[in-house]
């Protein structure tokens with residue numbers, strides 16, 4: 001694991017965007033694994049600006065997102081389909097047909113997950129996977145558990161994740177209780193992983209990810225075993241790290 005120290009959120013976002021843009025420049029038809037949540041928004045904004053300036057071209061890139069709430073339509077403003085268009089895809093020259101998010105609108109969880117797994121495998125898995133980290137150490141929606149997950153599957157969100165994500169909904173009752181998520185094994189197949197974190201709320205999770213035991217109780221800790229994983233975090237998120 002390589003830890004890249006950023007001063008603050010803006011610096012973290014720029015550094016992460018630099019790594020992603022280098023990947024796209026080196027391999028214009030690369031496969032990017034993408035995340036939602038608050039943390040990567042700054043990196044998406046930075047990449048959109050660099051696209052507008054003509055510095056990076058997404059026309060041949062394809063993307064696979066980590067997760068989606070079960071039961072939300074693609075046009076629901078709370079869905080991750082919508083989030084990705086709103087925060088990134090609508091601002092760059094990516095072919096929207098080459099963007100993929102698990103189909104939360106498909107109520108058949110087994111079919112939706114198997115279909116997504118097959119698509120990610122057929123694409124050869126991400127060249128670069130961007131991740132955020134939950135306060136409880138989750139990656140994607142792989143919550144603390146007694147085992148590491150494998151492929152895309154349906155999860156029951158933990159109370160702490162429902163609570164954390166409720167800030168984006170009108171009320172906590174509106175937060176979906178289930179999601180489809182790429183599994184930990186699939187995430188580990190990415191050839192490079194960039195995980196971003198900012199703010200003191202993430203400090204314990206970032207410490208446990210980088211310096212704690214490798215355990216499914218902190219799903220992100222498995223990234224210690226990845227051969228090309230870069231943690232880009234600001235000072236507050238690194239406050240508990242040596």
Ligand code: F6R
Pocket residue numbers: 034035036037038039040066067131132133134135138139140141
């Ligand atoms: C979202 C995802 C989640 C988030 C995590 C952190 O696609 O995979 O694991 O990365 O919950 O969320 P934020 O960035 O909102 O703190």
